[in-house]
């Protein structure tokens with residue numbers, strides 16, 4: 420195997436047990452707009468004192484219960500550490516979320532592919548620059564939507 | 573078995589000592605516990621065994637209590653490797669675990685201090701009172717107060733395990749009072765007895781917190797609560813200032829230089 424593991428082709432369409440529990444409709448747990456990290460303002464009311472989820476773009480598609488188990492009760496920012504440009508701005512925004520919006524916690528949701536850890540790096544740099552300290556959690560999601568690890572960093 | 577689950581552990585162990593031995597095999601040390609009023613069902617829950625281990629444990633306890641009963645042996649998949657247990661604490665709890673580190677360094681010095689006092693003509697009152705000051709200001713005020721005023725408030729305060737922690741804190745305070753009295757009177761035996769008892773008490777107490785209580789509390793906390801608790805602990809620390817923990821760390825380093833120099 421060679422090439423970037425983040426863009427390697429993998430097909431798991433044969434996977435069994437894909438039914439789950441399909442009864443009932445699922446309301447969206449999103450309570451804000453915009454959500455892209457370049458577009459959001461740390462001064463937006465929906466961030467003040469909140470628990471914030473910083474999610475890599477791909478996560479919401481991989482994680483079957485993203486809304487119910489992760490987004491619910493949190494404010495959201497999304498970004499792609501591999502493709503997005505001007506990520507220094509991201510670092511400043513994270514810092515501002517911590518210092519100005521005085522967010523309660525930051526949870527970073529990333530995919531297992533190596534390049535996705537860049538988002539953790541961005542968040543860490545922002546948190547280190549901030550003068551306030553808050554708990555930061557990292558959750559790594561497998562390609563098939565399984566949770567690989569969940570830890571405070 | 574339902575009846576047994578709702579019984580206090582000390583009664584069960586009294587009637588069936590084998591149960592105490594089985595629990596010990598699983599690292600659950602109820603036999604030496606001074607209180608023993610936890611219910612069997614809570615004990616098993618609080619220790620967070622993996623489901624397979626728990627099934628075997630419950631089977632063995634039931635067999636020990638009701639040897640004549642036809643209890644089905646749990647099916648256990650031995651091919652399933654057990655994940656190594658590594659405790660991952662939330663940040664506010666991790667801070668408390670780190671504080672235990674400095675307290676344990678004093679506990680490690682106590683036998684040396686006791687020996688030094690025994691071998692000197694007059695009791696070094698100042699040294700004893702300095703240790704008391706560390707225990708009162710750092711271990712008790714700085715550390716135990718965060719546990720009592722913040723951490724314990726996030727779980728059911730009436731839970732047996734929390735009551736035991738409060739009791740340990742109180743017992744520790746009593747030992748400290750005795751140590752002070754010993755120092756005032758120049759009573760070496762009194763100082764020795766209560767410093768060593770304090771050491772034994774706190775070693776067990778810290779082990780219970782690090783390995784059982786703190787992980788149990790962490791498992792019940794939501795992300796939001798972790799953030800709130802972190803904020804409360806940070807504010808509590810800020811109210812005493814940065815200098816206090818630094819001062820007591822310097823004190824421990826000085827003691828270590830004085831009493832552990834032969835090791836270095």
Ligand SMILES: [Fe+2]
Pocket residue numbers: 716719737741777781
């Ligand atoms: Fe304690």
Ligand SMILES: [Fe+2]
Pocket residue numbers: 668672715716719778781
């Ligand atoms: Fe403690």
